Amino acid sequence: MTTALTAGIQRKRRGLAVGIVCGLLLLSAGAALLLHSRSIGLPYHDTFASGQMDGWTAYGGSWHTAEGGVRNDSEERGAKLVTGSNRWRSYVVEADIQLIGGGDTGLIARVSDTERGVDAYSGYYAGLRTLDNTLVLGRANHGWTEFPPQHFPGGIVPGRWYHLRLSVQGCTITADARGIDAPGATQIRAEDPHCLTAGKVGLRSVAAGGMWKNVRITELPENAGPPAPTPHMMVYPTSQGSMPSSTNEVPPSLISESTPAHQAVSIRSLRMLSTSRPEHVTIHGVVTSTTPSLYVQDRSGGALVQLDRPTILRLGDEVEVEGEAHPQGLIVLITRAMASRIGGTSPLPPSSVTADQAATGMYSDMYLEVQGQFDSIEPYGTQGSLISMHDGMQTFRAIADTPEATARFRSLDRHSTIRIRGICVLGSEYTNDMVPFALLVSSPEDVKIIDGPPWWSPEHLILMAIVMLALGFVVQMLLSRAEKWRLHAVIRERERLANELHDTLAQSFAGIGFQLRAIRNRLAKKDVEIDVPYLLEDLKIATDLVRHSHDEARRSITTLRPEAIESRGLVAALEMTARRIVARGQIAIDIRVRGEARPLPLHMLDSLFRIGQEAISNAIQHGHPTRIHIEVEYGERSIILVVEDNGIGFVPRADSGGFGLSGMRRRAELIRGTLEVRSDPGGGSQIRVEVPNPERQPWFLRLTYRKRKSQENITDV
The missing domain is CATH 2.60.120.560 (Exo-inulinase; domain 1)
Structure with missing residues (x-):
């Protein structure tokens, strides 16, 4: 014993040591992971x-x-x-x-x-x-x-x-x-x-x-x-x-800063020039875009500028542009241009217009803000993308000319309502003569989502239709299965009624008919003296058979009306049945209830009543008792019904189907209960059935149980 105790202590120590080592290893790994996480992504x-x-x-x-x-x-x-x-x-x-x-x-x-x-x-x-x-x-x-x-x-x-x-x-x-x-x-x-x-x-x-x-x-x-x-x-x-702007001198090759030296004209007035030959002009405006081309805008309109030499300009720079104007309808193009920075301001805010207003062409080459619904996206050039939009009945395009704006376009959901900013262009190289205008977008910040796509999209409608069809198919299958269950229950009920009538009323009527034929045959014999006492005995037997058949019919009708049992309760229904059977007899009926009586599910109440009814009938018909004890116990976990008599008893066998025991066992099994039969010759008999309390069963068992019993209720009434 000492050796075993020592070995157990050593095993515990080894287990503790292994646990400590594993814990230290986990702590070390966690610390290493924490330190490593500080440098994830570096270099x-x-x-x-x-x-x-x-x-x-x-x-x-x-x-x-x-x-x-x-x-x-x-x-x-x-x-x-x-x-x-x-x-x-x-x-x-x-x-x-x-x-x-x-x-x-x-x-x-x-x-x-x-x-x-x-x-x-x-x-x-x-x-x-x-x-x-x-x-x-x-x-x-x-x-x-x-x-x-x-x-x-x-x-x-x-x-x-x-x-x-x-x-x-x-x-x-x-x-x-x-x-x-x-x-x-x-x-x-x-x-x-x-x-x-x-x-x-x-x-x-x-x-x-x-x-x-x-x-x-x-x-x-x-x-x-x-x-x-x-x-x-x-x-x-x-x-x-x-802080004030720098006074450093910027190399003329990069930026030319000067004071205005020429009389500037408005950009809108350039649209009125002759298109036969270019004309040398000077304009003042603010830079609204530098990529993919330079666009300059004043209060009257915007123009596309092609510089004669590279010049570093920023968004918001106020510039003087001198070059050759080429009016092309509503589009103003200035070529061979020289740009001089004459001031610096913050970037020009966009003009907010509707798609119908932008489609008039009066906002050509201007920085606009337009709202519309996103319809589709397609590639544009080598790294750009193009989205089609509409606002009401007016369609237009937005073109992303940078990878960042392209990524923003691709993140949009179709049919979203978006507000987009960009340079309004009318040239066919952007519109393909399919829409009146397009917006050139350079920054992802110029795309704002106003509202997500509506739920009632074609994709969602198709998905909902598929789901509804699937649900309809499932419901149809369930209804079909329920109808089969109902028909099966009706057939089983008919079979049960046929068997019960055959075992009770049919046999009783056969016995009555046999007795009546015997009486008729005796009365038909003219050469034989009528034995009156014998005839009276036959009539008494026939009368008893009629009374027995009446009792059997009334009992069958009672079992077919479980709502009457439900209204009275289990104990009252069993007591009424027992007292009706022993009416004008010498059998005492003893009723006892343990625990607090509570309503039971109809299928359980009906099965317990029929088991008790069969047990009472068997005790009276076969046991010849002087007392019948009926007891119902409402426990926390189960409900117990006991029918006990002091009759002559019998010898129960495991395979015995006599006295209706097989039917009682089947009914007990249908409500997940157990049936016990105790009897000794000369010592009376006891029928005890115990069923689980439905309130303590798991919810899924209760649901399954109720659905199954609702179908079997007709069968086993």
Whole structure:
């Protein structure tokens, strides 16, 4: 015994040791997974060169891929393009950057809580600023706190390329920049005692456009070495982008800034010019699109401009365009044009019109906002897509000319109501002479979903029709099966009634007929003296048979009317049956109820009544008792019926079918009950049936049971 106890203790110790080891392994794996999750996706390199912006989210601006990088043509203050994971901690993000116009352009790190707005994010920003020709580093927390900027040798010139690097390692924040097209480099290294610890990365511009190429992110170790001396921090207004524009001189080959030198005409007036030969004109307007073509708009209309030489322009730039006008009906084309930037404003808001208004042609080459329902989509060119739309009876098209806008088009659901912004064009190269106008869309921000597709679409109607047909088929099958069940129940009831009448009334009538024939035969014999006492005995037998047949018929009729049993209750119905059978007899009826009586399902009540009725009848006919005891017990788990007499008894056998025992057993089985027969010769007999309480059965058994019994109720009444 001691050896067994020792072995058991050792097994428990081994099991405990194995459990501890497994727990430590799981904790180690979890810690490793947590540490690894901080660097999932690193190192990272952009896919802008292949025209993809997957995984990047724009917060303001007009972002699209171009020339192997990503470009923002908007002067919106604080436009951001963000990617990455909130679990990224220490890393370095770097990119080649080109400024388009004066302002700030740079990178952001450890970004979170991003919203649209100039400083509407939390994170660190490093950028190149034309205002004071500096490299700037600061922290945004829905406000702006800036470290002392560092002067960049040679100045920050729009149109030139610079390499910018922003490192976040622990609480050490480092920004450095160097020129690519020209010499010059500088760096800022600072320590933030209450630094942000993790976040995404992004691209950002303030009151300027820009180009970003070769965006790379590399993970760094957590230890940043000795902390750098903390520079004095200066707090700037939260509206960082409200700084005045740069006074730097921009190379004439890129942007020409001047004051208006020629008398400008309205764009709408150019439609009245002769179409026989071009005419040299000057217009003033605002840039509404730079891709795929340059569109300029004034208060009267819009024009397509083909520049004579490359010029960097941004959305919202106020320009003077000088060139040769070619009016083509409602379309104005200016070729061999020179563009000079004469001011900078925010991007022009679109004119909101209906599709019918746009179809008149009066808004040709203008920046519009039109609402309609999306019908279909198809490819357009090499990387674009075209969607067909309608507003009422008017059909039109929208064309995406950038991968980002194309991806937005493909995410739309058919029959959605959308509001779309773009340049309204009338040329047949866009409309194929099938619709009156088309909208050129460059940014996914120009597509807004107003309402999703209606539920009553053809696809849903077809699906609903299929479902309804399937349901109808199932219902038809169930009705057919129910009808078969009903017919089967009727047939079984007819068979049962036939058997019962054959076993009771038919035999009784046969006996009555036999006695009457015997009496007739005796009376028909003239040469034989009539034995009056014998005839009286035969008449008594016949009378008893008639009374017995009447009782059998009344009992059969009673069992065919279970609603009478239900109205009286089980105990009262059994007592009434017993007292009617023993009327004017010397048999005492004893009734007893245990527990609280409660209503029973009709099928169970009927089966118990018929079992009790058969037991009472058998006891009176075959047992010759002086007392019959009827007891019903309503228990928590079951209901028990006992019919007991003090008659002569009998010897029960397992295979006995006498005295109606087989019928009683079958009825007990139909209500999931058990029947017990106890009897001894000279010691009376006891019939005991126990059925489960239906209220304690599982709901699915109760449902199945009720459905089955509702069909069998007719059969077994």
